[in-house]
Amino acid sequence: MRFERELLARNIMNIIDEKNHFNYAIFNDSDLKNKLHDYLIDMTHENDAVNALINDNSIIIDKIATSQDITIDERNDFMNSLIYFKLKYIMHKDA
Numbered sequence: 001m002r003f004e005r006e007l008l009a010r011n012i013m014n015i016i017d018e019k020n021h022f023n024y025a026i027f028n029d030s031d032l033k034n035k036l037h038d039y040l041i042d043m044t045h046e047n048d049a050v051n052a053l054i055n056d057n058s059i060i061i062d063k064i065a066t067s068q069d070i071t072i073d074e075r076n077d078f079m080n081s082l083i084y085f086k087l088k089y090i091m092h093k094d095a
Helices: 005-016 018-027 032-044 047-056 058-065 072-094
Strands: none
Touching: 005 018, 005 032, 005 072, 018 032, 032 047, 032 058, 032 072, 047 058, 047 072, 058 072
16 A cells, blocks of 8 residues: 555654654655654663664665555554554653
């Protein structure tokens, strides 16, 4: 299924940092993997957890970054992993 990159970038930003949702464009580039990695490191300082998230979703992130089709299951898996990461490392930090 074809998902628009801008929509996926908005989804990513809305999940991990809804306060700065207007900055979604940083995730709309071909270097999505590096941008997402750096953004999450800046937010959490959890190097191992961020690296695990990126490695676990590397194939999907690469497909998004190169505008390849991804399945609904791939999209859902990636977004769910971001939600889990947020719950464990971002919201926990804010509490």
